[in-house]
Amino acid sequence: MVELYSELRKDPLRGEWVLIAPHPQREHLANIPREDWPQTADAVFADPEGAGAQVLWSRCQAIPDHEEIVIRVIANRHPLYRVEYKDGVDEMGVYRRMSGLGAHEIFIESDRPADSLLTMSEAHYSMVLEALQERIKDLKRDFRLKSFSFFREWACGKTPPQVHPHSQMVVSSIVPAGLERELALALQYHKENGRCPVCAMIEQEIAEDARVVFRSERIAAYCPYASRAPFEVHIAPREHQACFSREPMEMLSQLADAIKSVALRLDRALPGWMLVMALRTKPAIPDDTRQDKLADQAYHWRVEFIPRPPGDSLWAERTGSPIIHTPPEHAAAWLRELGASA
Secondary structure (H helix, E strand, O other), rough: OOOOOOOOOOOOOOOEEEEOOHHHHHHHOOOOOHHHOOOOOHHHHHOOOOOOEOOOOOOOOEOOOEEEEEEEEEEEOOOOOOOOOOOEEEEEEEEEEEEEEEEEEEEEEEOOOOOOOOOOOOOHHHHHHHHHHHHHHHHOOOOOEEEEEEEEEOOOOOOOOOOOOOOEEEEOOOOOOOHHHHHHHHHHHHHOOOHHHHHHHHHHHHHHHEEEHHHHHHHHOOOOOOOOOOOOOEEEOOOOOOOHOOHHHHHHHHHHHHHHHHHHHHHHHHHOOOOEEEEEOOOOOOOOOHHHHHHHHOOOOOEEEEEEEEOOOOOHHHHHOOOOOHHHEEEEHHHHHHHHHH
């Protein structure tokens, strides 16, 4: 079989890189409703070694009030990016391209298919976060890799879960345009105000308390002032830190508790909606030490929950700007009430 390589192509109008990742199996599913797609991954998730998957990280550990849990990280069989690709940019007239250098990994969050983020204990999900930290640290040894995107998605209100509990990490040699712009704005804010914008936002959110959903000693969860999606929630550390992978182990249990608390509230509030949870962490800037140190001061990692309602109107694609009909103050009040009644 001829291997199909992925490549990055730069859009000369928007200045952003687009990944072209050929996947014949996906092309064949283009005219089939998403709910009718065959579920072939569960066999791999249930027995990665038996299915021939490349296991990159594995741990079996007993957790409080529970039997042993097994968590594995495997290489995606159909990766968007590959670490064995070479770097370098090809110029072809007005166009530019480079290989899809990076990594694409799957985190099998439990050896039990009936588990979900909503049923995992704090100790269990802390193990998943620990695996994520270790994989990021390992991949950062390759100085060609710059951005690290970790995410999971699920349909709210579906019990039992539709697929084996898992999440994914996509690592790339480029910094996506959205993250690049966000970092530039954070650096500008820090230059003008001497502090990180997210630190300022958290301080104001806690003081006003209108959009706060959940908070603990080290974590704050809130609906952003300018939410891009209805019921969008951000979770961030109250103490400044640019890179998630640098957080101490004791922080992971509080983060796991916050993630589960927010996920439970959203699952109850939004039955039938799709929910994406994504980690945003500072990109690596290995070729500019001074800029990397400045980014450490200006950027602040966070976890985002982005809900997508059924029949999403996609206003951003139509008008160029997101439009939502539920103010973040109303969303936060509803989610706080759900937490209090749980």
